[in-house]
Amino acid sequence: MMNKRKLRYSLLGAALIVASALAGGPAAATVLGVKEIRVYGGVPTFVQIAELIATQSGTGTNVALASNGASAFATSSYSGSTPSNTIDGIYPAGYPNIWQSGTANVGEYLQVLLASPFDLSSVTIYGRGDSYQDRDLYNLFLYDATGYLLGGIAGADARTAGLIFIELVEWDLEPDLHPPHVPEPGAIGLVGAGAAVLGWVRRRRSDRKPASS
Numbered sequence: 001m002m003n004k005r006k007l008r009y010s011l012l013g014a015a016l017i018v019a020s021a022l023a024g025g026p027a028a029a030t031v032l033g034v035k036e037i038r039v040y041g042g043v044p045t046f047v048q049i050a051e052l053i054a055t056q057s058g059t060g061t062n063v064a065l066a067s068n069g070a071s072a073f074a075t076s077s078y079s080g081s082t083p084s085n086t087i088d089g090i091y092p093a094g095y096p097n098i099w100q101s102g103t104a105n106v107g108e109y110l111q112v113l114l115a116s117p118f119d120l121s122s123v124t125i126y127g128r129g130d131s132y133q134d135r136d137l138y139n140l141f142l143y144d145a146t147g148y149l150l151g152g153i154a155g156a157d158a159r160t161a162g163l164i165f166i167e168l169v170e171w172d173l174e175p176d177l178h179p180p181h182v183p184e185p186g187a188i189g190l191v192g193a194g195a196a197v198l199g200w201v202r203r204r205r206s207d208r209k210p211a212s213s
């Protein structure tokens, strides 16, 4: 049985994974039947993404490209930026040629819909290339064509290298990891919302002790 430690992204781990990708790629891995990808921020601030690449197992094709039939949406967009900037094949990129969420709320996310269900071997996320690199930390969720949550990966860290290469192994996805619940406006005060966000982040961190320190 595979060890979940493999997906615990310390800064060192992320750097090693990126180095591995640049050296020619890790051993083949696959998550089957992915139709939808959602990317939330890994820290409670604006989410910003220059490009999302979803690599099809076997062919190596980037099936997240708009030119390959994918489409991108978002819960909100900061003035001048658009979700389509994340699937245009252009990276690295800085503001406004990226997608940036319209608010710093924890519920903001990018949604990429693939043309049809694909078996994926990896997802690569390029963060913002010009500034605010501290925001380039992501929580990734994968769904099938019925909207079923296949699993998620927390804390994918692109803050140092500018990108994060995420090797996908089906049995290493965290099925118990769920997107943050966002209360209806007015249902909870700002202070309470802030505490909920911090609690969620702390819980994730405590669940995922670094592989090295």
Ligand SMILES: [Ca+2]
Binding pocket: 050, 051, 085, 086, 087, 088, 089, 090, 091, 093, 097, 098
């Ligand atoms: Ca782009």
